[in-house]
Structures are given as C-alpha cells and as structure tokens.
Amino acid sequence: MAHHRIPLVLLACGSFNPITNQHMRLFELAKDHMHxxxxxxxxxxxxxxxxxxYGKQGLVPSKHRIAMAKLALQSSNWVRVDEWESQQQDWTExxxxxxxxxxxxxxxxxxxxxxxxxxxxxxxxLTSPSLSLKLLCGADFLxxxxxxGLWLDEHVDEVAxxxxxxxxxxxxxxxxxxxxxxxxxxxxxxxxYLVKEWVKNETSATEMRRALRxxxxxxxxxxxxxxxxxxxxxLYTEDSERKNTGAVLRPLTKQVYQPPVDSVDx
Amino acid sequence: xxxxxxxxxxxxxxxxxNKTPVVLLSCGSFNPITNMHLRMFxxxxxxxxxxxxxTVVKGIISPVGDSYKKKGxxxxxxxxxxxxxxxxxxxxITVNSWxxxxxxxxxxxxxxxxxxxELRAVGKKGDEVDLDKYGKKRRVSRSxxxxxxxxxxxxxxxxxxxxxxxLESFGIPNLWKPEDIVEIVGRYGVVCITRSGNNIxxxxxxxDVLWKLCRKIHVVHEWVTNDISATHVRRALRxxxxxxxxxxxxxxxxxxxxxxxxxxxxxxxxxxxxxxxxxxxxASLS
Numbered sequence: 001m002a003h004h005r006i007p008l009v010l011l012a013c014g015s016f017n018p019i020t021n022q023h024m025r026l027f028e029l030a031k032d033h034m035h036x037x038x039x040x041x042x043x044x045x046x047x048x049x050x051x052x053x054y055g056k057q058g059l060v061p062s063k064h065r066i067a068m069a070k071l072a073l074q075s076s077n078w079v080r081v082d083e084w085e086s087q088q089q090d091w092t093e094x095x096x097x098x099x100x101x102x103x104x105x106x107x108x109x110x111x112x113x114x115x116x117x118x119x120x121x122x123x124x125x126l127t128s129p130s131l132s133l134k135l136l137c138g139a140d141f142l143x144x145x146x147x148x149g150l151w152l153d154e155h156v157d158e159v160a161x162x163x164x165x166x167x168x169x170x171x172x173x174x175x176x177x178x179x180x181x182x183x184x185x186x187x188x189x190x191x192x193y194l195v196k197e198w199v200k201n202e203t204s205a206t207e208m209r210r211a212l213r214x215x216x217x218x219x220x221x222x223x224x225x226x227x228x229x230x231x232x233x234x235l236y237t238e239d240s241e242r243k244n245t246g247a248v249l250r251p252l253t254k255q256v257y258q259p260p261v262d263s264v265d266x
Numbered sequence: 267x268x269x270x271x272x273x274x275x276x277x278x279x280x281x282x283x284n285k286t287p288v289v290l291l292s293c294g295s296f297n298p299i300t301n302m303h304l305r306m307f308x309x310x311x312x313x314x315x316x317x318x319x320x321t322v323v324k325g326i327i328s329p330v331g332d333s334y335k336k337k338g339x340x341x342x343x344x345x346x347x348x349x350x351x352x353x354x355x356x357x358x359i360t361v362n363s364w365x366x367x368x369x370x371x372x373x374x375x376x377x378x379x380x381x382x383x384e385l386r387a388v389g390k391k392g393d394e395v396d397l398d399k400y401g402k403k404r405r406v407s408r409s410x411x412x413x414x415x416x417x418x419x420x421x422x423x424x425x426x427x428x429x430x431x432x433l434e435s436f437g438i439p440n441l442w443k444p445e446d447i448v449e450i451v452g453r454y455g456v457v458c459i460t461r462s463g464n465n466i467x468x469x470x471x472x473x474d475v476l477w478k479l480c481r482k483i484h485v486v487h488e489w490v491t492n493d494i495s496a497t498h499v500r501r502a503l504r505x506x507x508x509x510x511x512x513x514x515x516x517x518x519x520x521x522x523x524x525x526x527x528x529x530x531x532x533x534x535x536x537x538x539x540x541x542x543x544x545x546x547x548x549a550s551l552s
Contacts, residue, residue, distance in 0.1 A: 021301070021511040028508035075515055199512065200493035207490045217308035220301040220514075221492070224355055 005041035008034055009105055010136040010166060013085070013094050015205060016049045017059055018230065019069045020222050022203040023047070027079050030136050030166045033195040040132065045079035046101060053091045055250045058209055058241040062086035064233060071225040091250035094135065095155040098163050102133045134164040134193075139175045142167050145182060149252050153184060160188035168195045212236040285321040287422040288314055290457060291381055293365070293374050294432075295336055295496065296329045296345050298521060299352045300513050302494040303327070307359050310427050310457045313486040323422055325359035326381060333371040334541050338500060338532040342366040344524060351516040371541035374426065375446040378454050382424045389421035425484075426450055430460040433483070434469055436476065440547040441540075447475055455482040461491050503527040 010030055016023065027045045034040040049065045050056075059065075062083075069081040085097045109131050142165070144150050159165065169175045175194050179185045185192060203221050211218050213236050218227060230236060290310055296303060307325045314320040329345045330336075339345075349361040365377050433456065436447050450456065460466045466485055470476045476483065494512045502509050504527050510518060521527065 025511045028510050032507045076510075199495075199498050200491050202489075202491040204490070211490075216312045219308050219356075220305045221490070 006039060006130065006132050007043045007109070008040040008132045008134060009044045009046065009101070010034075010042060010134055011046045011048060011098060011101055012136045013048050013097060014050060014141070015054070015056055015059055016047060016065050016069050017056075017205050018065065018208060018222060018226055018235070019047070019072045020203050020205060020208055022201050022221075023205075024072065024076065024079065025201065026136060026138060026168045027076075029168050029195055029197055030193075031078075033193065034166065037193070042078070044105075045076075045136070047073065047079060047081045048085045048097055048101075049081070049083075051086045051088050051091055053089070053250050055091075055244050055247040057244045057247070058236075059244060060235055060240055064229075064235055068226045068229055071229055072223045074225070075223070091254060093152075093155055093251070093255070095158050098133060098135060098159060102131075102163070105133065106131055132164065134166050135159055136166045137168070139167055139169045139178070142175050142178045142185075145185065146178065149255065150249070151251075152255050156182075156184045157188075160185055160191055164188075164191040164193070166193045166195060168197050209236045209241060213238050213241060284420075285319060287323045287420060288320045289324045289326060289381065289385060289422045289424045290322060290427040291326045291328060291378060291424050292427040293328050293377055294330060294428075295334070295339055296327065296349050297336070297339055297496050298345065298499060298513060298517055298526070299327070299349045300494045300496055300499055301511075302492050303496075304352060304356070304359065304514075305492055306427060306429065306459045307356075309459055309486050309488055310484075311358075313484065314457065317484075322358070325356075325427070327353065327359065327361045328365045328377055328381075329361075329363075331366040331368055331371055333369075335371075335535045335538040336540060337535050337538075339535060340526060340531050344520075344526060348517045348520055351520055352514045354516065355514070371545075373443070373446055373542070375449050378424055378426060378450060382454065385424065386421050423455065425455040425457050427457045428459070430458055430464050430466045430469075433458045433466060433476075437469070437473060440543050442542070443546060444475070448479070451476065451479040451482050455484070457484045457486060459486045459488050461488055461493075500527045500532060504529055504532060 010027060012023065012026065014023075031042040031045070034042050047069050049062055049069060050059075052059065052062050066081060066083055066086055073079050073081055082101070084100060085092050145156055167175050179189060179192055179194075208218050208222060212230060222230075290307060292303065292306065294303070311322040311325070314322055327349050329342060329349055330339075332339065332342050346361065346363055346366060353359045353361055362381070364380060365372060436442055458466060470480050470483060470485075499509050499512055502512075503521060513521075
C-alpha cells in the first residue's frame with residue numbers, strides 16, 4: 001500500500017508569556033490527532049512568540065520569552081522555537097508569519113527531496129504529496145476570529161483556506177459553534193481540525209503570572225528550567241503585569257477597522 | 267457558608283513563631299504517578315503555609331501494596347520506582363515503601379499511625395526530621411523542633427492529603443470503617459484538594475461525622491483545573507498516544523523502557539473485589 005501521507009508542520013503563534021506545559025501539550029495532542037486522520041505525517045512543530053510591539057498587558061521582553069521557550073522545548077525532539085516573528089520591528093499578522101514559514105520550509109523540503117532524486121536541479125517538480133503548514137491553536141484563539149478589528153476577513157480566509165487550522169478544545173468553549181457562526185470558517189470547515197482534549201486543563205499563562213507574582217508554586221505546570229529562569233530574572237511581578245496597561249493591541253491600530261455602516265449609531 | 271476551615275490562623279490567634287510543623291501523607295495507587303499527584307502537594311503546602319499557622323516540612327507518597335487488588339494495578343516495584351523518579355526534582359516530597367512492604371493491604375489509618383509514630387520516635391531522639399532516607403537533605407531547624415528540652419518537643423503533625431473524590435468516598439458503604447474516618451479526620455486531619463466547580467463543602471455539611479470534625483478538614487481550591495487522572499494516562503499509553511507533559515519525563519522513559527501499560531495489564535484484577543470491600547463487608551466470607 002503506497003499511501004502517501006502529507007508532511008505537516010504545526011505552527012503556534014502567541015505570547016508564550018511564559019510558555020507552559022499546556023502549550024506543549026497542545027502540540028502532542030495535535031500530532032496524535034493528525035496522525036489518526038491517516039492523511040498527515042507530522043514532521044515538525046514551531047513555537048513563534050509574538051513581538052514586543054503587540055502591546056499586550058504584562059508582556060515581558062521577547063528575549064526572555066524566547067529563552068524560556070527554548071529551555072522548555074529542550075526535551076522535545078520535534079517542536080522548536082523560531083525567533084523570526086519576535087524579531088520583526090512591528091507586530092506581524094499571523095498570515096504573514098504563516099507565509100514566511102511556509103516559504104522557508106518548502107525551500108528546505110525541495111532541497112531535501114531534490115538532493116535525493118536529482119542532485120543538480122533545485123527546481124525539480126514535486127511529485128510527492130505537497131507540504132502542509134497549519135496553524136495550531138487553542139479554542140480561545142479560535143474565538144479571537146470573532147473580535148471585531150482583530151482579524152481582517154481576507155486573512156482569516158487565507159489562514160483557514162490556504163493553510164488550515166488544528167484547534168484543541170479546552171474547558172467549556174465550543175469550537176464547533178465558533179466555526180458554525182462564522183461564514184468564512186464554515187466555508188473552510190474541511191480544513192479545520194477540531195481536537196477534543198479529554199483531560200481538563202485550565203493552565204493558562206495568565207494564571208501562571210498571577211501565581212508567580214503572588215509567590216505561589218507553579219511547579220509541574222511549567223518546566224523546572226523555566227521556573228529557574230523566571231526566578232533568576234525576577235520576571236513576573238506586579239510591576240511587570242502593569243506593562244502596556246491601557247495600551248491598544250497593535251492589530252487593532254495596524255489594521256484599521258471599518259465597522260459596517262449600519263452599526264455606527266445606537 | 268459551610269466552610270469552617272478558612273483562616274484558622276485568625277481564629278486561634280497563633281503567632282508566626284509557633285507554626286505547627288506538618289507532614290503531608292498521600293496514599294493511593296500511583297498507577298502511574300502523574301503531574302497532578304505532585305501538583306496536589308504544592309497546592310496543599312501553599313494553602314497551609316498561607317494560613318500562617320503551619321509550616322509544611324515534608325511530603326510522603328505512600329503507594330498501595332499489590333494486595334489492594336485494584337483493576338489494572340501493576341506491580342508495586344514499578345509504581346514505587348516511578349514515584350521515586352517523579353520526586354527526584356522535589357526538595358521536600360519523598361516516597362515511602364513501608365506500606366507496600368506489608369504482607370497485606372492496610373487501612374489508611376494504619377499508615378497514618380505508622381508515620382505519626384515514626385515522627386514521634388524521631389522527635390524523642392531529638393534529631394531533625396529525617397529527610398535523608400530518600401536522598402533529600404533538608405534540615406528542619408533545631409531551634410523550632412527540638413532545642414528546648416524543657417518544653418514539649420513539637421513533633422510534626424501528619425495530615426492526610428487527598429482529592430475531593432477520596433473524601434467523598436467516605437460515603438461509600440464498606441469502603442471505610444466509621445471509626446477509621448473519625449480517627450483520620452479527628453486525630454490527624456485532612457487536606458482536601460477540590461476543583462472549583464465541586465461542592466465538597468456540601469458533602470461535609472451533609473455528613474454528620476465530617477461536619478462535627480470540619481475544623482480538621484482543610485479544603486484547598488484548585489483554581490487552575492488540572493485533571494490528569496492516572497486512568498487517563500494508562501488509557502492513552504495503551505492506545506499509543508502521547509502523555510508527555512502529563513507525567514514527568516523520567517517516568518515516561520521508565521514506562522517505555524519496561525513496556526508497562528497495555529490492554530493486558532489493564533485487565534489485571536478485573537474480577538477481583540477490592541481488599542477493603544472484602545475485609546469490611548464481613549458477611550462476604552464464603
């Protein structure tokens with residue numbers, strides 16, 4: 001049976017402020033689920049921390065968030081950190097980050113397969129199943145598609161249509177409903193993989209910061225090496241949580257939102 | 267509210283310098299130990315120390331013996347070793363094999379008595395609390411525990427650490443002896459970790475014996491739910507799914523190395539009655 005699976009890379013965008021075991025758990029769940037479809041072979045995972053210009057409250061400098069993610073992923077043999085997004089001057093639309101990584105991994109893939117079949121040409125046509133890059137997210141992320149001004153419609157269309165989504169459902173959120181209630185998302189339903197997480201896990205970076213600034217234990221929720229790093233650099237305090245207070249998220253100013261005409265008044 | 271365990275420090279007016287030292291004892295299958303088991307210790311310590319009344323000097327994990335006869339219970343040697351591996355990164359949680367070394371299943375109250383007596387014996391000798399046994403070196407300050415012989419030495423108090431499900435199992439007929447419940451709660455005390463949605467206070471209120479002793483029950487709310495059951499971990503393992511980040515990495519390696527959880531191992535003790543049910547329902551002798 002020469003059934004070829006499509007090589008798949010999973011990309012997770014977010015603050016990772018700080019990275020938690022739950023973030024890494026999402027990758028493991030997604031990998032198991034995508035393998036079970038019989039269509040995909042998960043070949044890699046990328047953690048892409050957002051840049052400092054995102055303007056989110058309590059966001060510590062990206063050099064720390066990158067360092068922590070690297071420490072946390074030392075024990076993983078398939079997920080790694082990529083600094084490209086965090087190094088951009090301005091906040092980068094997720095779709096732009098996806099395009100960047102797709103171009104990069106496609107190049108790598110061509111070189112690898114090209115070298116295998118044809119040592120001279122790097123323009124050898126791809127005969128095997130094409131390479132896929134999908135956005136990995138939690139259900140709360142899926143809900144951000146509904147926040148006015150946070151996403152441009154054409155970007156949602158491209159993210160869901162051209163790339164695809166793997167969404168892990170958490171707690172009481174209903175990703176099925178979110179997809180149903182969005183015309184764009186339902187149009188690309190076949191490209192949206194919803195993964196049920198049976199083990200309820202409410203670990204969030206917000207909760208971790210709260211515990212840390214109160215001096216409570218976060219052991220076993222965050223890898224030990226990350227906890228050591230946080231203490232060494234005194235990262236999460238009441239002060240650091242006040243950072244960007246009152247600031248408007250960069251996506252809301254960068255992508256000027258034009259509300260539908262009929263909803264301007266009342 | 268039903269909760270009478272809130273803020274005991276204020277009620278008793280205890281000063282910071284005479285905090286009661288506490289040893290937390292957790293009994294269970296640990297089949298296998300998960301991050302949630304370890305997390306419970308951290309939550310309990312934060313809660314007790316946050317009250318200002320206690321200082322937690324040690325945690326003890328006491329895996330149940332094979333004679334417990336629970337479905338899918340793998341050999342104690344493996345469960346013990348995994349617990350040891352899991353606690354290597356902790357400077358206060360230890361693993362104790364006394365319970366599994368016993369020839370037959372023991373009621374939890376007997377395990378509490380054993381550890382309590384052991385601590386009392388150590389206290390009499392005037393030594394520091396023995397954490398060395400399993401490679402933990404943390405001296406509990408002599409000044410607090412044993413420097414003033416004219417005063418009664420403060421021997422750490424052993425408390426049972428458990429989840430709300432265990433406390434609720436007090437209501438299951440024949441699983442616990444009524445007098446054991448009184449002793450566990452009244453003499454030792456219980457630290458019970460509960461999920462935010464779970465109404466353990468109502469259960470305590472509705473159970474006469476627990477209501478009477480409710481000052482000895484410390485209810486700890488786990489705001490960040492982390493529902494990693496060992497049952498789920500075994501299920502994922504025998505289905506070949508990832509359990510990384512649910513159990514510590516050294517435990518995961520050990521499981522893989524010894525091929526521990528399979529459909530076969532899950533069927534162990536499938537039709538056997540749990541030891542406590544055999545013992546406590548006396549009429550079942552055939």
